[in-house]
Amino acid sequence: xxxxxxxxxxxxxxxxxxxxxxxxxxxxxxxxxxxxxxxxxxxxxxxxxxxxxxxxxxxxxxxxxxxxxxxxxxxxxxxxxxxxxxxxxxxxxxxxxxxxxxxxxxxxxxxxxxxxxxxxxxxxxxxxxxxxxxxxxxxxxxxxxxxxxxxxxxxxxxxxxxxxxxxxxxxxxxxxxxxxxxx
Numbered sequence: 001x002x003x004x005x006x007x008x009x010x011x012x013x014x015x016x017x018x019x020x021x022x023x024x025x026x027x028x029x030x031x032x033x034x035x036x037x038x039x040x041x042x043x044x045x046x047x048x049x050x051x052x053x054x055x056x057x058x059x060x061x062x063x064x065x066x067x068x069x070x071x072x073x074x075x076x077x078x079x080x081x082x083x084x085x086x087x088x089x090x091x092x093x094x095x096x097x098x099x100x101x102x103x104x105x106x107x108x109x110x111x112x113x114x115x116x117x118x119x120x121x122x123x124x125x126x127x128x129x130x131x132x133x134x135x136x137x138x139x140x141x142x143x144x145x146x147x148x149x150x151x152x153x154x155x156x157x158x159x160x161x162x163x164x165x166x167x168x169x170x171x172x173x174x175x176x177x178x179x180x181x182x183x
Contacts, residue, residue: 007034017051024074025054027115028062034062039072039097041070046073060090066097069128076102078131082114089151090120098128100145106135106168112145113163118182120177122150124158145180153181 013022020026022038024047048180053076056062057131058114062085067071081089082102085092094115114132114178146165152179160178 004067005044007036008032009036009038012037012039012042014072015042017047018051020053025049025051028056031056031059031062033060033062035059036065037063038168039040039066042067042072045071048074048075048077049080049082052079053084054086056083056087056090056092058087059085060087061092062090063093063095064097064123065095068100069071069126070098072096073098073100073103075100076113076132078103081111081116082132083116083121084111085117087120090117092117092120093121093123094127096127098109098130099132099147100128100130102132103145104136112147112180114147116145116149117151118145118149119151120146121152121154123154123156124148125156127158129158129160130162133162134165136167137166145175146177148179150179151175153179155179 012024012027056102075087075168078101099114113134113156134146147163164177
């Protein structure tokens with residue numbers, strides 16, 4: 001079900017987050033099913049999201065490849081979630097990067113602070129996830145995963161540290177300060 005007719009490797013060439021060509025945001029927006037978003041040639045240490053969370057749109061299969069978790073961090077800057085895989089049954093893979101400083105706000109319908117694919121299949125491989133804090137308001141439903149949420153989660157040689165989930169009102173539930181998998 002995840003086979004695609006079109007698959008390409010799309011290079012990220014800029015560490016800016018202004019939506020211009022070559023940025024992570026613009027490359028993901030231009031991706032098609034099955035594509036690989038290639039960040040391996042970046043020489044900067046951090047991509048700080050200035051325009052908020054990056055979503056995958058309606059893709060069904062996407063891979064993000066970084067240069068190494070000790071070489072590149074994608075940061076929410078302490079004010080924004082980082083990556084949200086939006087499609088049902090998406091196969092989303094993230095490798096060789098650090099995700100840090102993600103945050104959700106209680107007055108919005110948001111997902112986990114660093115990485116969410118709550119109805120999809122998420123694989124993280126050689127990824128460090130740290131300092132991700134979700135603040136959930138039960139008005140918007142039951143949520144899980146301060147740092148990561150997925151329908152099905154596979155972690156390979158990866159860590160989640162210093163992350164939390166906070167419930168703003170006691171009339172609801174929130175599960176998994178680090179990760180939550182719903183299936």
